[in-house]
Amino acid sequence: MIPNIAAFKTLIKDRVGLHFFKGMEGLLNAALHQRISERGKESFAEYYEKLSVSTTEFDKLLSLLTINETYFFREPDVLDIVCDKLVPRMLEQRSGPVRILSAGCSSGEEAYSLAIKLHQKFQHKFADNVEIHGCDIDSKILEKARSANYSSYSFRGVDPLLQQTYFTRNGNQYQLHDVIRTKVAFQRANIVKEQLLPKFDIILLRNVSIYFDVETRRTLHFNLLTMLQPEGALFFGNAETLANNFGILRLKQEFGNFYFCQPKTSRAQIPATEVKPRLITPVIPVEAPFIAAKVPSAQQCDSWIKKALACVADKRFAEAETLIEMVLNTDIHHQQALVIKGAIALEKCEFEQTAVSAKQVLALDEWSAEAKMLLGLAMMWQQHTQQAIAWFKQVVYQQPGYWPAHYYLAEMYRQSELYRPAQRTYRITLQLLNAEMSRADNACTLRLPLSFLSHSFRFLCEHQLAQLPTQDGQ
Ligand SMILES: C[S@@+](CC[C@H](N)C(=O)[O-])C[C@H]1O[C@@H](n2cnc3c(N)ncnc32)[C@H](O)[C@@H]1O
Structure with missing residues (x-):
C-alpha cells in the first residue's frame, strides 16, 4: 500500500507527539518533498520505509518540522517569578541545588535568559546554587543552543545594555559569554516519551504543547508529574495554561500568575524555619545530566x-x-x-x-x-x-x-x-x-x-x- 500523508502524520505523532492540525499539513508536505528530493528522488513508499527504520532520517525530517520560534526574555513575567521569587524561596527552604528545566528549549534563549537573570541576582553564587538544563527533540537546533551565537532577531525587546554586558558582537552575530554559556547543559530528549531525572524544581514548558493534541498533552502531564519535585512548579506559556488543566497536576495561582504543581497529598510540609540556607557544592552539569527512562505507556x-x-x-x-x-x-x-x-x-x-x-x-x-x-x-x-x-x-x-x-x-x-x-x-x-x-x-x-x-x-x-x-x- 502506498502510504499517504496520514501515514506520515501518524508515524510522527506516535514518535514525538507533534500533531499536524488543519493548516499545518502544508509544512509536512513541503518537508517530505524536500527530504525526498535531497535523498535523490525516492518514491513516497520508499521514503516511508526509510523513515520508519532510520532514526537519522527521522531526525532530519523532524528538524524541518519543528517550529523553533523563540527569543530572549520571552514572556518575562514568568522569568521574573522564577528568578525573584521561587528560586530564592526554594534555596531558603532546603539544601541542594535548585534544578530548572527548559523543556522544548529550541535554540536556548529561554534557558540562557534564566541564567542571565540569575547571574544578575546572585553573581558567582548562582553557579553553586542553581542547575539549568535545556532539552529539545530537535538535535540540529540543540547544536545552535550549545554554540550560543545569535542574530539580532533573538534580541527583540532586550535592553541594549544587558546585550552588551553578556554578549560579544561578531559581525551580525552576538556570542554569549562563557560565564553564562557554560551554566546551561543541553540534552536531546523527547518529553512525550521520556522522563528526565533526577526530578526538577522548576520546569518551563512554554510554547511547546500548542503542537500537541489533547491526548498527547495528557500523556505529557503524567510524565511531568514524575519529573516534578513535590514542591516544584511547572509553567506553560501564558496562553496555554488553561488548555492544559487536566486535573493531573494541580493548578495554583501565586505572584499573579498560574503554574502547575503536584496534587495535594498527605505529605508532611517541611517548616521553612527549620531549614537554613546553605551553599551547595558547585555543579557543572555538562556531562550526561539526565537519565532518560522509558515510560510504561x-x-x-x-x-x-x-x-x-x-x-x-x-x-x-x-x-x-x-x-x-x-x-x-x-x-x-x-x-x-x-x-x-x-x-x-x-x-x-x-x-x-x-x-x-x-x-x-x-x-x-x-x-x-x-x-x-x-x-x-x-x-x-x-x-x-x-x-x-x-x-x-x-x-x-x-x-x-x-x-x-x-x-x-x-x-x-x-x-x-x-x-x-x-x-x-x-x-x-x-x-x-x-x-x-x-x-x-x-x-x-x-x-x-x-x-x-x-x-x-x-x-x-x-x-x-x-x-x-x-x-x-x-
Ligand atoms: C516554539 S519552540 C519554544 C521555545 C521556547 N520554549 C520558548 O517558549 O520560547 C518549541 C520547541 O519544542 C520542541 N519540541 C516539540 N516537540 C517536542 C518533544 N516531543 N520533546 C521535546 N521538545 C519538543 C521543538 O523542537 C521546538 O524547538
Missing part, C-alpha cells in the same frame, strides 16, 4: 487495570494487588488504581487501608463519588454509622441514580432507628432497582469493582419495608 497501565479488574471479579486479590502496584509505581496518582486498591482492601476487611486509598483519591478529585462510596462502606463496616450516613448522602447527592448508595443510606437510617427516613430511602432504592431491572442497560454505575446483585437487594428492600415499625420520632 498509558496503554500499558490501561491493560494492567483491565487485568486487575478481571482478577477482582474472580476474587484473586493478591494478583490484582500486584497489578495495581505496577500501575501505581508508574503513576502514584493513578485515580482508578487507587479506587481499585481501596475496593480490594474493603473486600479483605482492611477498612483503614480503604479509607487511606479513598482519601488519596479525594485529594486528587474532591468530586470522586467512587471514593465517597468506599469511605461510606468502610465507615459502615466499622460501625461508624453517622460518618457512613454523611458519605452515603454525598454520593446520593452527586449520583442520585446510584441505588447502592440509597440502599446503604437506608440501612444506616434503620440502624440509627430513624425509621421514616429509612422507609423513604428503601422506597427510592426499590424504584431505582425496578427501573434498572426493566431496562437492558445499567442506569447509573460508578467505576467501582464491587458487585451489587439487583435481585438480592430488591428482596432485602422489600423485606425491610415490611419489617420496619411505622412510627418513630422523626
